[in-house]
Amino acid sequence: AGGGAYSLASVPAGSYTFRAKVFGYNALEKTVSVPAGGSLTVDFDLNPTTVVADDYESGPGTWTVTGNATTGQWELGDPQPTDGGNYQTGDDHTPAPGVNAWITELAAGSGIGSFDVDNGTTTLTSPVFSVLGLTDPHVSYYRWYQTGGGGNSTSDFWVAEISSDAGGSWTTMDTTDQGQVGWIEIDRSISSLVTPSGLMQFRFTAQDTGAGSLTEAGLDDFMVYDVETDGGAVDAPNVTPTTARTLELSPATPNPFRAGGMTSLAFSLPQTGPIRADVFDVSGRRVMTLADGVFDAGAYRLDWDGRTHDGAAATTGVYFLRLQTEAGMRSQKMVLMR
Missing domain, CATH: 2.60.40.1930 (Macroglobulin (MG2) domain)
Incomplete structure (x- = not known):
């Protein structure tokens, strides 16, 4: 998966469970027993995810955008920063040479309020995926969300939802009205939210309702993957x-x-x-x-x-x-x- 060497200089003797995860691959958990006065080297061989790992560098695919916001609808591309990148980011999350992310209108305009989400909602919906056959399916993604800034204290909620019946019903998996500078990783166990199925779908909504907040959102590096376990404890x-x-x-x-x-x-x-x-x-x-x-x-x-x-x-x-x-x-x- 590209490799990476990590070390823990001082660990008390005992049993520990480690999970290794990297974009594009299933996670792997191993249980190890650290000896008193000894050391262990543990290798993790990860398998590629069989569902989806989308950095959006190849285009929108079959993701769809709906909503009634007059500005700030979801767009895919290389975003222009506002407020020096503190409100709308100027960078996607994917390491270089990646540049694309889903952003609530890519253009910066003349200020942070030019093309933010206004007068309604914008919703980004995924295609349908199957997680049948996975032991412990998870969904992960990186979100950017800013709201209630620029001298406007009013805030609105980011809402991420999951469906196991191709959009027939939806369950909230992530929501916040707290703006934060930076890409934040969200990782959820699908089984803890809904019954895994062959009709999984996801949607992400940013909104400007009521008093009219300043709201910008982003989504990048979306993945559905399995958590595999190595039953052989390194003992x-x-x-x-x-x-x-x-x-x-x-x-x-x-x-x-x-x-x-x-x-x-x-x-x-x-x-x-x-x-x-x-x-x-x-x-x-x-x-x-x-x-x-x-x-x-x-x-x-x-x-x-x-x-x-x-x-x-x-x-x-x-x-x-x-x-x-x-x-x-x-x-x-x-x-x-x-």
């Missing part, structure tokens, strides 16, 4: 005081073990380095990752609860734990019973 129990001289992997105990229980395997690492511990079935298919990271030299324990990457119970039978390190590879047999 590193506390390092023991002794340092191993050779790579060792002890037999699983208990073994056999029963579904709903747990089996454990102790291993000793003679040197600091990357390790990976995977559970395979007799056909060679990897069903679970128990550890994947950089471990300090020392003694550790791996636990397997008989579940697969997706959290489902593994079928009864014979499995193999394979430990791969720079010091070599070791494996042990495990038997899962009912």
